[in-house]
Amino acid sequence: MHSSRATLLHYLGQHKVKLLTGILLVAGSSFVAVLPPLLIGRIVDALTTGANLDLIGRLALIMVALAAVENVLRGLGRLRILDSSRRIEYGVRNDLLAHLQTMHLAYFQHQRIGDLMARLTNDLQAVRQMIGFGILMLTNTLMTLLFTFVSMFGVNTKLALITLILTPISSYVFWTIGRRVNRRFEQLQSQFGDLSAKAQENFSGIRVVKAFSQEEDEIRAFAKVNRDYLNKAVDLAMVNGLLWPAMQFILGVALLTILYVGGQDAIEKQLTIGQLVQFVAYLQLISWPMIALGEVTNMIQQGAASLGRLQHIFEARPAITDPIDPVTTPIKGAVEFKGISFAYGQAVVLRDISFSVPAGGSLAIVGPTGSGKSTLVNLIPRLFDAQQGEITIDGIDVKRYPLPQLRRAVGYVPQETFLFSVPLRENVGFGRDTPLAESELEWAGDVSQLGKDVADFPARYDTMIGERGVTLSGGQKQRTAIARAVAKDPRILILDDALSAVDTYTEAEILKRLRGVMRERTSIVVAHRISTVKDADEILVLDDGVIAERGTHRDLLERNGLYAAMYRRQLLEEELEVDEEQSEHDKRVRTSTAPEQGAPPRARRIDEMPADQD
Amino acid sequence: MGGRGGGGGGHHGGGAGGFFQEDEILGKAYDATLTRRLVGYLAPYKLWVALAIVLLLVQSLAQIVPPIIAKEIVDQAVIPAVSGALARDDAFARLAVLGIVYLVVLAIGAAIRYGQTILTTWVGQKAMYDLRLELFRHLQFLPLGFFDRNPVGRLMTRITNDIDALTDMVTRGVVSIFGDIAMVVLISGAMLILDWRLALVTFISLPILIALTAYFRGIMRESFRAIRIRLARVNAFLNETLSGMAIVQLFTREKPVFDAFDTLNRDLLAANQGQVRAMSVFQPTVNFTRNATAALLFVVGANWVMDAQLSLGTLVAFWQLLQNFFQPILDLSEKYNIMQAAMASSERVFRLLDTHSTILDPQRPVELPHVRGEITFDNVSFAYNEGEWVLRDVNFKITAGESVAIVGATGAGKTSIISLISRFYDVQKGRILLDGVDIRDMRQADVRRHVGVVLQDPFIFAGTISSNIRLNEASISDEQVRAAAQFVNADKFIERLPQGYETVVTERGSTLSVGQKQLLAFARAIAFNPEILLVLDEATSSVDTETEHLIQDALAKLMVGRTSIIIAHRLSTIQNVDRIIVLHKGRVVEMGTHRDLLQQRGTYHRLYELQYRAHEAESPMKSA
Numbered sequence A: 001m002h003s004s005r006a007t008l009l010h011y012l013g014q015h016k017v018k019l020l021t022g023i024l025l026v027a028g029s030s031f032v033a034v035l036p037p038l039l040i041g042r043i044v045d046a047l048t049t050g051a052n053l054d055l056i057g058r059l060a061l062i063m064v065a066l067a068a069v070e071n072v073l074r075g076l077g078r079l080r081i082l083d084s085s086r087r088i089e090y091g092v093r094n095d096l097l098a099h100l101q102t103m104h105l106a107y108f109q110h111q112r113i114g115d116l117m118a119r120l121t122n123d124l125q126a127v128r129q130m131i132g133f134g135i136l137m138l139t140n141t142l143m144t145l146l147f148t149f150v151s152m153f154g155v156n157t158k159l160a161l162i163t164l165i166l167t168p169i170s171s172y173v174f175w176t177i178g179r180r181v182n183r184r185f186e187q188l189q190s191q192f193g194d195l196s197a198k199a200q201e202n203f204s205g206i207r208v209v210k211a212f213s214q215e216e217d218e219i220r221a222f223a224k225v226n227r228d229y230l231n232k233a234v235d236l237a238m239v240n241g242l243l244w245p246a247m248q249f250i251l252g253v254a255l256l257t258i259l260y261v262g263g264q265d266a267i268e269k270q271l272t273i274g275q276l277v278q279f280v281a282y283l284q285l286i287s288w289p290m291i292a293l294g295e296v297t298n299m300i301q302q303g304a305a306s307l308g309r310l311q312h313i314f315e316a317r318p319a320i321t322d323p324i325d326p327v328t329t330p331i332k333g334a335v336e337f338k339g340i341s342f343a344y345g346q347a348v349v350l351r352d353i354s355f356s357v358p359a360g361g362s363l364a365i366v367g368p369t370g371s372g373k374s375t376l377v378n379l380i381p382r383l384f385d386a387q388q389g390e391i392t393i394d395g396i397d398v399k400r401y402p403l404p405q406l407r408r409a410v411g412y413v414p415q416e417t418f419l420f421s422v423p424l425r426e427n428v429g430f431g432r433d434t435p436l437a438e439s440e441l442e443w444a445g446d447v448s449q450l451g452k453d454v455a456d457f458p459a460r461y462d463t464m465i466g467e468r469g470v471t472l473s474g475g476q477k478q479r480t481a482i483a484r485a486v487a488k489d490p491r492i493l494i495l496d497d498a499l500s501a502v503d504t505y506t507e508a509e510i511l512k513r514l515r516g517v518m519r520e521r522t523s524i525v526v527a528h529r530i531s532t533v534k535d536a537d538e539i540l541v542l543d544d545g546v547i548a549e550r551g552t553h554r555d556l557l558e559r560n561g562l563y564a565a566m567y568r569r570q571l572l573e574e575e576l577e578v579d580e581e582q583s584e585h586d587k588r589v590r591t592s593t594a595p596e597q598g599a600p601p602r603a604r605r606i607d608e609m610p611a612d613q614d
Numbered sequence B: 001m002g003g004r005g006g007g008g009g010g011h012h013g014g015g016a017g018g019f020f021q022e023d024e025i026l027g028k029a030y031d032a033t034l035t036r037r038l039v040g041y042l043a044p045y046k047l048w049v050a051l052a053i054v055l056l057l058v059q060s061l062a063q064i065v066p067p068i069i070a071k072e073i074v075d076q077a078v079i080p081a082v083s084g085a086l087a088r089d090d091a092f093a094r095l096a097v098l099g100i101v102y103l104v105v106l107a108i109g110a111a112i113r114y115g116q117t118i119l120t121t122w123v124g125q126k127a128m129y130d131l132r133l134e135l136f137r138h139l140q141f142l143p144l145g146f147f148d149r150n151p152v153g154r155l156m157t158r159i160t161n162d163i164d165a166l167t168d169m170v171t172r173g174v175v176s177i178f179g180d181i182a183m184v185v186l187i188s189g190a191m192l193i194l195d196w197r198l199a200l201v202t203f204i205s206l207p208i209l210i211a212l213t214a215y216f217r218g219i220m221r222e223s224f225r226a227i228r229i230r231l232a233r234v235n236a237f238l239n240e241t242l243s244g245m246a247i248v249q250l251f252t253r254e255k256p257v258f259d260a261f262d263t264l265n266r267d268l269l270a271a272n273q274g275q276v277r278a279m280s281v282f283q284p285t286v287n288f289t290r291n292a293t294a295a296l297l298f299v300v301g302a303n304w305v306m307d308a309q310l311s312l313g314t315l316v317a318f319w320q321l322l323q324n325f326f327q328p329i330l331d332l333s334e335k336y337n338i339m340q341a342a343m344a345s346s347e348r349v350f351r352l353l354d355t356h357s358t359i360l361d362p363q364r365p366v367e368l369p370h371v372r373g374e375i376t377f378d379n380v381s382f383a384y385n386e387g388e389w390v391l392r393d394v395n396f397k398i399t400a401g402e403s404v405a406i407v408g409a410t411g412a413g414k415t416s417i418i419s420l421i422s423r424f425y426d427v428q429k430g431r432i433l434l435d436g437v438d439i440r441d442m443r444q445a446d447v448r449r450h451v452g453v454v455l456q457d458p459f460i461f462a463g464t465i466s467s468n469i470r471l472n473e474a475s476i477s478d479e480q481v482r483a484a485a486q487f488v489n490a491d492k493f494i495e496r497l498p499q500g501y502e503t504v505v506t507e508r509g510s511t512l513s514v515g516q517k518q519l520l521a522f523a524r525a526i527a528f529n530p531e532i533l534l535v536l537d538e539a540t541s542s543v544d545t546e547t548e549h550l551i552q553d554a555l556a557k558l559m560v561g562r563t564s565i566i567i568a569h570r571l572s573t574i575q576n577v578d579r580i581i582v583l584h585k586g587r588v589v590e591m592g593t594h595r596d597l598l599q600q601r602g603t604y605h606r607l608y609e610l611q612y613r614a615h616e617a618e619s620p621m622k623s624a
Helices: A002-015 A016-033 A036-049 A052-099 A105-110 A114-153 A157-204 A206-212 A214-239 A241-269 A275-314 A371-378 A403-411 A423-430 A438-447 A475-486 A504-520 A553-559 A563-589 A602-608 B033-039 B044-065 B066-083 B088-140 B144-149 B152-194 B196-205 B205-243 B245-250 B254-306 B312-330 B332-353 B414-421 B442-452 B463-470 B478-487 B493-497 B515-525 B545-559 B571-576 B596-598 B603-623
Strands: A335-344 A345-358 A363-367 A390-392 A410-413 A493-496 A522-527 A539-543 A546-551 B375-383 B391-396 B401-409 B429-434 B452-456 B532-536 B563-567 B577-582 B588-591
Touching: A002 A016, A002 A114, A002 A214, A002 A275, A002 B312, A016 A036, A016 A052, A016 B571, A036 A052, A036 A275, A036 B254, A036 B312, A052 A114, A052 A275, A052 B245, A052 B254, A114 A157, A114 A275, A114 A539, A114 B205, A157 A206, A157 A214, A157 A241, A157 A275, A157 B088, A157 B152, A206 B144, A206 B152, A214 B088, A214 B452, A241 A275, A241 B066, A241 B088, A275 B066, A275 B312, A345 A363, A345 A371, A345 A390, A345 A539, A345 A546, A363 A371, A371 A493, A371 A522, A371 A553, A403 A410, A403 B603, A410 A475, A410 A602, A423 A438, A423 A475, A423 A539, A438 A475, A438 A504, A438 A563, A475 A493, A475 A504, A493 A563, A493 B563, A504 A522, A539 A553, A539 A563, A546 A563, A546 B033, A553 A563, B033 B152, B033 B332, B044 B066, B044 B152, B044 B375, B044 B571, B066 B088, B066 B152, B066 B312, B088 B332, B144 B245, B152 B196, B152 B312, B152 B332, B196 B205, B196 B254, B205 B245, B205 B332, B245 B254, B254 B312, B332 B515, B375 B414, B391 B414, B391 B429, B391 B577, B391 B588, B414 B532, B414 B563, B442 B452, B452 B515, B452 B596, B463 B478, B463 B515, B478 B493, B515 B545, B532 B545, B545 B563, B545 B571, B577 B596, B577 B603, B588 B596, B588 B603, B596 B603
Parallel strands: A363 A522, A363 A539, A410 A493, A493 A522, B401 B563, B401 B577, B452 B532, B532 B563
Antiparallel strands: A335 A345, A335 A390, A539 A546, B375 B391, B375 B429, B577 B588
16 A cells, blocks of 8 residues: 555656646635625625615626636646646556566466456556546645635634535535445446356357257346346446435535525624625535535545556566676577476476577477477576576576577567567568568568468558458468568577468478578477478477477387377378378369379378488 | 467457457447437337436426525515515514425425436336347347357447446436436526526527537547547557567567557547647636626626616526536536447447348248157258358268267368257258258257257356256256266266255356366256257367266267267277268268278278377376
């Protein structure tokens, strides 16, 4: 709580001149606003005592002038305060993003994106309202009440006292109702959650619903939560609906009291009619502040709770940071794992992994799903840090390189492709500080075999990606991600099962080109297909977090273990494919005698193996 | 990896609370067609709506009473008493009478206002309850293809946030606009009756007010529009960046991404500042107009009071009425916001309601009194997307009581066969017959009553174990639930649960293991006792050995005595069935018993080597 107050003061401090002048202006306008009732009283008195019209005209002119001053001050003050609140909102939003950008990946896996978005939207809005309308209303309310009561006591103590007693009562009534409103509103929100949950369950499980003809029953179940929601909404209206009638009633009683007591005093000639009207005017002036006091209290309470939640984000510390004594020698790309173990919480994913790849060498990793392959490669650019062991690049612990330098050296193609809603050109050039030259773009497109697809897009590389543009196929996305990594010109290239959605022919083409590109660089490839990994200098077979087998393709075949079994299974798969191609081929041969531009003889290529081709 | 956003860009629908709409429509605050259709939902409650309007008028009337009482107090009690025309005690008596009248009007006014608020809320909520239910009902009968195309998050936003925006419009927007108009009309009327000349003086402010409002409305519309568009952009960018944070960090793009965000954020700030400026000018200007009008009122009124053409009380009453006269105009922006949001929401909701199902029940459905369970695929071709055939010319006949396994590589079209028999989709060519009747000639519900389905990823509803077995079918007794569970070997794990069959399970069944969920899905299918059973049993990971045995045993029992079609991944299953159909790339390539097909040494033989034998060989190693 203390630190969130510090945060608040920090942001208020950035705009203190503007805010303070705004507060002064609003206070000034509240002061000016208290003067016209006096004039109105004088006019009425003048009318009852039969004074001249000149005086009334002059008083009316002063009223207009005061109104002008009041509203100019109020407009300026309001502008300064609300403008500051908008600037603070802007600043907090920027700072939140900047802070979140420093957070490690695991943080985003714990904090759901939806929750973070709720903080960044709803809570930020509540904080902004607390600052903007909160300060504005609080200043206006307190100052108006203060000046009005001072003026009231100057005219008639009895009437002033009556009004003074009514003020806290009405504020209290509205505060109490407001609290109840908030409570029932929360209940309504929770019922809204149930409604959403029911709809979500139904939409997600629509297959089962239809398969078991449960539509009518589901409608009945939904009607029930829907009705509960309706009831809760009416429950809320029961207290919420009290606010305005209660206000009307309390203010009415206040006015009645003034009129009745003041009327008696006027009849007794202890009060002039002008003073009576003046009091009515004062009451009108403070009627809104009397209510607003309760409302502003609720607003500040909600804002404080939201600020606390934002503070929570600010307080989270990144687990992966730059070293204190960074090493800045240029990275060549020799990667070594020394006894690395890694666990997500209690679940151990990697156990005592050691290997080394010389700069310019190639390493492949295979293994069943869940064996720890992705985790292993994630450790190199420090998306996670291992709990045990050391990873070095060129003999230096990865933790000693500045993060930007380390990550600049690594080209990474993740398992799940994530592209941004920007043109293709920008997606490919994402890792570069300057826009890609056309030749570089063409080159990256050729290596990744993306170029041949782009040729079919109307806007070529300027094609927009995402919902506002084209939807790419899984293979196109993966190839864009490869182009993005290659365009970065990295010393170390990591492909994490990045060819899974690419057809075998294209895969072979990409691998052929990558081999050329990677001659001088280190490559680490995670894959399921033997064809992807067979040419690597060393292949690791991971099983349940440990290296079960290692060696070259030929070594591993001779060993006749996991890798060899995998290889045999894939050969059979190939045969099935070839069968299909063969029958298609036969059909075509039957219908036409023209020479076929046969599909790439992938199976044969594998049959010719296991001779390494490097 | 962090690519939660899935593919090309991390846009989500507003599932998490509607931060932004991917198809945000920003248009008018009033659209006649949409409004007419919306008002249609109020038709069933027209008497209540009429009552609400009457109450609204009465309570508006009650609000103009206080200034008039004040007038009477000044004119009838105070002034005569001060001038000596009225005795002190008589003046006190008049004061008391007026006070009581005022108190009564006040109490009645407050009560009516309260009643009106609740009535309006109830009518609005009830009408929108109807609309929400209609939308839900409508969605229930849309074909599965619709759900394939529309993400759950988007549908959620329609049924939750969009309908709420409409409720807001009915209960707050429309009613308060009605109330405001009534208020302005009533105050004008009261003024005209009190003193028509002074009323005309007051109305001098009207052209100014109308001009001001017209001028600022244009500015406000543009600024609301700009704010909403820019806010949607800021939030979409944030969502995408947070979803793709791993990529941002891996490619060291923190700085440029931040700069791009700052640009959007700055744009939003500029739009917000524009609105703040406009409102900071608008409200004080209206306020000033009110104060200046009051001053004018006093100057002109004073003249007439001096000439005794006007009573002092009337002047005071005018001055008080003036305050309420201006209030509706000051609240304009809030209402504008509500109306604009509601129009966009109603357009989206109605568009959904106008999407019609392509899978319909026939006019005169064929009813089968007794289903034997014979299934025929007659030259069936099927595609999810036009031109991309998933099944081609598929022909086979499964006799009643026969058990058949469908095998094939991934993408061979196995799952589609199951979906088609349940008529989740309609075939493009050929027909599917149930006991010789085209399933399109039957009611969907009738077909599905006879066809039980066990899906690959068993869906668990929030509720208890037993409610997940019987679903909403009250006719399935507790004994039948238990018998079904026992039959499929699910009883053992259920009885070990803390509350047995009444144990509460959560959405997506996170408290149950995959194997347990599968057994539960078996029990569910068997409890409905279908003549035909379809089981989608493709490879699922991580089922422990004990549960695996239970599942295998359950599958064997399930197939006895009913037509069963199984997409099998377990060797034990394919060895037990009467016949195997081999699918390859959407075509039936082989058909026969396990032994026959193995001897053929064709596609099945390879598939067997690849999927089944290899699987059997691998599993002991896995469990080690």
